[in-house]
Amino acid sequence: MKIEMNEALLVGYAPIDDEHRALLGLVNAFFVLVESGADRQTVYDAVDGLSVNFAIHCEHEKGWMLAHRYPDTANHLDDHVKLIGELGAMLYRMDEACDDALAEVAKFIENWFADHVKHGDRPLGKFLKERAVKTGV
Secondary structure (H helix, E strand, C coil), X not given: CCCCCCHHHCCCCHHHHHHHXXXXXXXHHHHHHHHHCCCHHHHHHHXXXXXXXXXXXXXXXXXXHHHCCCCCHHHHHHHHHHHHHHHHHHHHHHHHCCCXXXXXXXXXXXXXXXXHHHHHHHHXXXXXXXXXXXXXX
16 A cells, blocks of 8 residues: 555645655555554554654644634644544554554545545645735745
């Protein structure tokens, strides 16, 4: 499993696209760990690292949304909260459960990332790009 950065995952606002590229590097490294049968602690640390980096990225997006008064900020932030909560729940299940939890985490991240970019970050990227053109920022 690997997620390639492609046109469908670009949002049109360079700071977000750059952070998404970095996140995809971490996501793909996690996939490699899962597929290679890495030990549970290594995989757990990778998911924890993903959670931290997703949270940092979410904070950056929150800052851009608030600074530019993005009209769908509440819904977008709600989606971020759900992601962080779900990743935390998956970490808990990994502690308690079998290797099926790893496949569940991988599939969740793959699906969430593509869906969130399409329905959440693309509209945000378009909005921020238009604001940058209008304000020269």
